[in-house]
Amino acid sequence: MKAIIPAAGLGTRFLPATRATPKELLPVLDKPVIQYVVEEALEPDGVDGVCIINSHEKPEIEKYFSVDEDFEAMLARSGKEALAAKVHEASSLPVSFAYQDDPKGLGHAVLCGAEAAGDEPFFVLLGDYFVPDRRMCVRMADVSAARGGASVIAVAPVPEDQVSRYGIIAGACVGSHPDYDAAGEEEGAIWKVTGLVEKPKREDAPSHLFIVGRYLLTPRVMGLLKTQDPGAGGEIQLTDALQRLLDEEELYALVVDPDEGCDTGTPAAWAATNARMALADPESSDAFLEALGREARDRLG
Secondary structure, eight states, rough: EEEEEESSSOOOTTGGGTTTGGGOEEETTEHHHHHHHHHHHSSSSOOOOEEEEETTTTTHHHHHHOOOHHHHHHHHHHTTTHHHHOOOOHSOOOEEEEEOOOOOOOOHHHHTTHHTTTTTTEEOOOTTTTTTTOHHHHHHHHHHHHTOEEEEEEEEEGGGGGGGGSSSEEEEEEEOOTTTTTTTTSSEEEEEEEEEEEEEOOOGGGGGGGEEEEEEEEHHHHHHHTOOOOOGGGGGHHHHHHHHHHTOOOOOEEEEOTSSSSOSSHHHHHHHHHHHHHHTTTTHHHHHHHHHHHHHHHHOO
């Protein structure tokens, strides 16, 4: 089984920084964002490789995941064996690449990974969000296995006054993950999806659950994407293909905690994620707080 990570975007929210460095390679502590996502994607049993959907304008991503024996040897000669091991670990991850040089939406990006996915179920992980404990996709795989291999998406509750900003699911709660005693829109609840509504009005929203950016999909989704007409923005939308999937197959949603993952999609969110990860790391938390300075520490309380 493969996981697909769309990463062909230009990262315009981070300009001018991303003119020279792809957004996916911006660091969170000592690793780039995309490495966290790759490691998360490889966590569920059965996932043996990751296909990154890249652009030829961003060769740096492919270089990062390529072994550089000369660089590793230089680090080792300098007495930095631990760093050499970290570099080798990153470059040895089972990563392949497909290219989307003419971006036409998320659905089109996923379709670019069709050859890598083959005729098997596959994960899709959006590249500007990662889950530090790597368990979200594992729980999604549990839900799929318990329901005959059905497609599963991750969803999270959003305040009622914000539903118009997101794609919202319709459906009903049909159980909970074994790790939880949950119902309704609580973390761990499992919904059978009957529809997906893009940015509904507050009064028209069928639930308060929005798609988080983690998908476990059956091969049929690739077939639907091949014939999917452009939707919002003139792009091939994955959500539109999932709506068509409901005519043929069951689709489930696992409710997750919105704070379980770390957002890096905007400069503010990326900075906050660095702070969150630094505070959670015993090796860096004290140094991070010291580096903030007294005024910033006082504001944090």
